[in-house]
Amino acid sequence: MTITFRTETFRDDFTFRNSPAGIRRFPFPFHEDGYMYSVNIEPHRPGAPGSVFEHGFDVDEHYVAEMADRALVLAEDPLRCQALPHMDLASWDYLELVMTTKARDYPELFTLETDGDRWHWTNRPLGIDDRFTFGVTSTLPCPPLEYIGRQTQGDHCLLDQRDNNLWMDAGMVTTQADWSLDFDIGMNFFEWHAPVPLAHEMGVFQRAIKFLTSIPQGQPSRRLNWTLTVNPRLDTSPENYPKWGPDKLTVTPDTIGEKMHLRVELQTFWRLPRSNALVFPIRCYLLRFDDLVTIPKWARRMHRVIRDLPPELVTYKGMSRYHPMLVEWLAAHDDGAPTSPGIFPD
Amino acid sequence: MIEPTILSRPTYGTLEPRPGRAHLLIADDAGSAAIVDLFARAPADFHESATILSVTKDLSGDEAAALHRLSPATLTACPDMPAMLNTLAGLLAEAGMGVQIYLAGTEPLIGQAMRVVIEAGIDHSAIATEHRGSLARRVQCVHCKGFMDEVTTQPVTCAHCGLSLFVRDHYSRRLAAFQGVCINAEDQSEIVPAEEVFR
Amino acid sequence: MSSTARALAVTVADVIEVTPLVKRFEFVSTDGAPLPPFSGGAHVVVELPDGDHLRRNPYSLMSSPRDLSRYAISVRRDDGGRGGSRYLHEQVVPGMAMTISAPVNLFALDLRARKHLMIAGGIGITPFIAQIHQLSGGGAPFELHYKARSAPLAAYMDDLAARHPGAVHACCSDRGEDLDLDTLLTTQPLGTHLYVCGPERLIAGVTARAAALGWPARHVHVEHFAAPPPGLPFAVRLAASNLSITVRGEQSLLEAIEEAGVDAPYLCRGGACGQCETAVVACDGTLHHHDHWLTDAQRETGDRIMPCVSRFTGRLLTLDR
Numbered sequence: 001m002t003i004t005f006r007t008e009t010f011r012d013d014f015t016f017r018n019s020p021a022g023i024r025r026f027p028f029p030f031h032e033d034g035y036m037y038s039v040n041i042e043p044h045r046p047g048a049p050g051s052v053f054e055h056g057f058d059v060d061e062h063y064v065a066e067m068a069d070r071a072l073v074l075a076e077d078p079l080r081c082q083a084l085p086h087m088d089l090a091s092w093d094y095l096e097l098v099m100t101t102k103a104r105d106y107p108e109l110f111t112l113e114t115d116g117d118r119w120h121w122t123n124r125p126l127g128i129d130d131r132f133t134f135g136v137t138s139t140l141p142c143p144p145l146e147y148i149g150r151q152t153q154g155d156h157c158l159l160d161q162r163d164n165n166l167w168m169d170a171g172m173v174t175t176q177a178d179w180s181l182d183f184d185i186g187m188n189f190f191e192w193h194a195p196v197p198l199a200h201e202m203g204v205f206q207r208a209i210k211f212l213t214s215i216p217q218g219q220p221s222r223r224l225n226w227t228l229t230v231n232p233r234l235d236t237s238p239e240n241y242p243k244w245g246p247d248k249l250t251v252t253p254d255t256i257g258e259k260m261h262l263r264v265e266l267q268t269f270w271r272l273p274r275s276n277a278l279v280f281p282i283r284c285y286l287l288r289f290d291d292l293v294t295i296p297k298w299a300r301r302m303h304r305v306i307r308d309l310p311p312e313l314v315t316y317k318g319m320s321r322y323h324p325m326l327v328e329w330l331a332a333h334d335d336g337a338p339t340s341p342g343i344f345p346d
Numbered sequence: 347m348i349e350p351t352i353l354s355r356p357t358y359g360t361l362e363p364r365p366g367r368a369h370l371l372i373a374d375d376a377g378s379a380a381i382v383d384l385f386a387r388a389p390a391d392f393h394e395s396a397t398i399l400s401v402t403k404d405l406s407g408d409e410a411a412a413l414h415r416l417s418p419a420t421l422t423a424c425p426d427m428p429a430m431l432n433t434l435a436g437l438l439a440e441a442g443m444g445v446q447i448y449l450a451g452t453e454p455l456i457g458q459a460m461r462v463v464i465e466a467g468i469d470h471s472a473i474a475t476e477h478r479g480s481l482a483r484r485v486q487c488v489h490c491k492g493f494m495d496e497v498t499t500q501p502v503t504c505a506h507c508g509l510s511l512f513v514r515d516h517y518s519r520r521l522a523a524f525q526g527v528c529i530n531a532e533d534q535s536e537i538v539p540a541e542e543v544f545r
Numbered sequence: 546m547s548s549t550a551r552a553l554a555v556t557v558a559d560v561i562e563v564t565p566l567v568k569r570f571e572f573v574s575t576d577g578a579p580l581p582p583f584s585g586g587a588h589v590v591v592e593l594p595d596g597d598h599l600r601r602n603p604y605s606l607m608s609s610p611r612d613l614s615r616y617a618i619s620v621r622r623d624d625g626g627r628g629g630s631r632y633l634h635e636q637v638v639p640g641m642a643m644t645i646s647a648p649v650n651l652f653a654l655d656l657r658a659r660k661h662l663m664i665a666g667g668i669g670i671t672p673f674i675a676q677i678h679q680l681s682g683g684g685a686p687f688e689l690h691y692k693a694r695s696a697p698l699a700a701y702m703d704d705l706a707a708r709h710p711g712a713v714h715a716c717c718s719d720r721g722e723d724l725d726l727d728t729l730l731t732t733q734p735l736g737t738h739l740y741v742c743g744p745e746r747l748i749a750g751v752t753a754r755a756a757a758l759g760w761p762a763r764h765v766h767v768e769h770f771a772a773p774p775p776g777l778p779f780a781v782r783l784a785a786s787n788l789s790i791t792v793r794g795e796q797s798l799l800e801a802i803e804e805a806g807v808d809a810p811y812l813c814r815g816g817a818c819g820q821c822e823t824a825v826v827a828c829d830g831t832l833h834h835h836d837h838w839l840t841d842a843q844r845e846t847g848d849r850i851m852p853c854v855s856r857f858t859g860r861l862l863t864l865d866r
């Protein structure tokens with residue numbers, strides 16, 4: 001299967017679109033007609049061919065455009081990629097994980113040749129062909145986390161493991177749902193999750209940390225998270241809130257279908273064996289509401305989820321301004337028929 | 347007493363003497379009383395192994411005098427925060443494992459001193475703290491990354507970029523600051539009046 | 546939602562007598578591929594099929610994390626134990642096919658440290674050897690103090706001392722040497738992290754002195770080498786699986802559960818990681834907790850047990866497994 005990489009933007013004129021195949025493979029996050037936080041973690045096993053779960057690191061038609069958008073963000077704000085000094089080994093660990101996994105899963109796109117510590121990496125979609133010494137930062141054009149982060153879709157958090165806790169001590173974060181790496185770097189699992197409503201009281205985080213700290217190497221896990229974003233904008237950072245906040249005022253019943261996007265994060269958890277750190281890639285997928293409602297099951301379910309969403313989540317996910325309008329718009333796409341279990345289209 | 351809100355918002359304890367051969371105590375004017383109270387609870391020879399570092403508005407004021415009366419082995423008073431933080435970094439460079447660190451006073455003092463101690467290689471959980479004095483906050487504007495040291499209002503106008511900032515309880519130890527986020531980013535015509543809340 | 550490290554098929558490449566009591570076992574992967582990377586302080590769980598009894602024992606990797614062509618462990622023969630070390634010493638020979646787990650690290654270096662201060666007792670030296678390999682590629686300085694009964698019994702001492710002059714210090718009790726802990730712990734630069742691995746008594750002694758001398762708890766790291774102690778046989782009801790089993794004297798409760806074909810999670814098999822925690826449904830007798838995981842309060846309530854190391858005496862123990 002060859003991927004045709006789209007030429008598109010995630011800002012200004014927003015030319016981002018999903019192809020028909022892209023719509024069908026979208027990781028719709030609701031397996032039932034309602035949503036509440038839970039410890040929704042499952043093994044990150046290879047999934048159905050063509051699905052976003054087929055490979056450990058999914059590469060899709062937006063790859064090249066997303067990497068171009070990332071470069072624009074980093075040029076404006078270098079603090080989006082940071083590593084505390086003790087995270088160098090974990091950064092190399094992550095570079096190794098991505099390179100070996102992608103070269104195995106997409107041999108037509110990526111090649112890795114190794115001879116001891118001498119590595120040769122080819123990334124054909126981005127036109128990169130580099131030789132370097134594994135573990136020696138001066139042999140790369142930039143530090144290892146930045147190097148691999150500029151070539152891998154999604155955000156990337158490297159978590160040091162100490163005292164039965166995880167510490168966000170490094171990351172590359174340019175496609176986030178309104179949180180700041182520069183602010184959160186150095187925090188532990190409970191601290192960076194502090195702003196999340198309800199989940200602490202439900203014991204979600206206490207149970208999750210026990211699981212996360214014992215993830216063995218070679219056995220990654222995953223979960224899906226979601227929010228809504230106006231316009232297909234990847235960089236909805238707090239830093240740039242004054243740039244994307246006003247977009248919310250442009251939402252009207254007439255523009256919802258075009259402007260409103262379901263934003264799903266495929267989050268995976270991997271043990272990094274050389275450093276004993278954990279890596280948490282957060283891969284963002286966007287789906288226009290107009291495209292979403294072409295799948296009848298998703299249209300029905302989306303309406304019911306948004307309608308019944310607990311008020312705390314409506315506020316936290318930033319949709320207070322237009323929640324009633326959304327429910328009304330979605331209601332018109334829900335014929336009341338029952339939906340089948342699971343996330344996949346019928 | 348600062349009440350816990352969200353888990354990233356620091357809370358503070360009451361200073362108690364700890365086992366250790368050297369004691370490094372840092373206070374601003376508000377915190378000096380906490381140091382005095384700690385000495386009252388400590389073994390009689392505590393002062394012999396104590397180094398006090400203070401930041402004070404008045405080098406010959408009551409607070410400075412109260413610390414002097416504790417007769418610590420070393421007492422250094424600094425006229426401002428940067429001078430104190432520099433001196434602290436210097437003292438830590440000479441210190442060894444086992445030194446006990448106590449911070450007392452306002453949150454900006456505790457937060458900024460803690461940052462220097464962490465940078466010297468000590469885990470933050472090992473640092474004893476006691477809050478005294480005002481609730482004024484050190485705030486970082488998430489947009490322009492500028493800091494403000496004594497924020498008392500909600501919202502506050504960023505002294506650097508001019509945006510009206512909502513002061514969150516979300517706190518970064520590494521920056522020693524609360525997060526300020528534009529309160530009317532979605533609709534700049536919404537003007538939220540500032541109220542004095544952090545006193 | 547639980548974890549168990551995946552299995553690796555290996556072949557014994559070499560068995561080397563290091564001291565009269567210690568043998569080193571070297572493994573290569575059976576398919577010839579490099580072994581998975583690991584970090585210093587990691588252990589593997591080695592499957593020991595002794596007759597019809599399958600034991601799984603954890604051993605620290607002592608080879609270099611930079612050399613993935615082979616793994617090495619060192620095993621001290623313990624004739625009073627459950628027989629795992631005896632099996633390794635007597636039965637395992639080069640060429641044998643074995644199964645080990647992928648490495649898991651519960652004793653990792655704190656890479657924020659300005660200096661790593663290591664204290665080893667006896668065979669507790671092994672995780673430090675891998676950590677020293679890891680650190681010699683760059684990183685903070687280290688200092689190792691190695692307590693042993695005598696120089697001939699101090700496995701790898703000469704080699705370590707020769708390779709890291711000034712950083713490795715022997716302390717042999719037959720030479721009347723003792724570790725001057727107070728001096729050691731009061732002369733370390735700020736930002737030092739302390740690591741202890743060895744007999745329980747050494748760990749308890751060092752951690753108590755460190756606390757008394759004002760070391761922060763998070764700067765002190767220990768590896769409990771808690772081998773599951775043997776005991777008397779006992780009867781267990783596995784409620785969720787609807788099975789009744791008997792745990793033999795030289796078998797751990799976890800091994801007995803596994804032998805019954807019931808899947809049970811684990812990582813350390815030494816009472817340290819918390820993975821195997823199991824709810825106690827009913828307990829007509831006394832639980833004997835040997836783990837380092839449960840708090841005193843949790844033991845008091847008696848509603849859970851760590852089957853990798855803990856045992857029971859009495860009429861019947863019923864578990865939610």
Ligand code: HEM
Nearest residue numbers: 037038039040157179192193195196199208225226227280
């Ligand atoms: C260990 C890797 C993880 C990282 C780095 C991470 C990071 C984050 C961050 C930065 C946020 C935004 C918080 C804010 O508002 O500032 C967040 C939100 C959240 N996280 Fe995590 N997280 C991780 C794992 C988990 C796990 C395992 C769970 C649950 C089982 C979880 C549940 C949540 C929930 C429910 C939210 C709120 C999201 C929303 O409603 O949109 N996270 N996470």
Ligand code: FES
Nearest residue numbers: 814818819821853
């Ligand atoms: S397996 Fe680690 S505590 Fe039992």
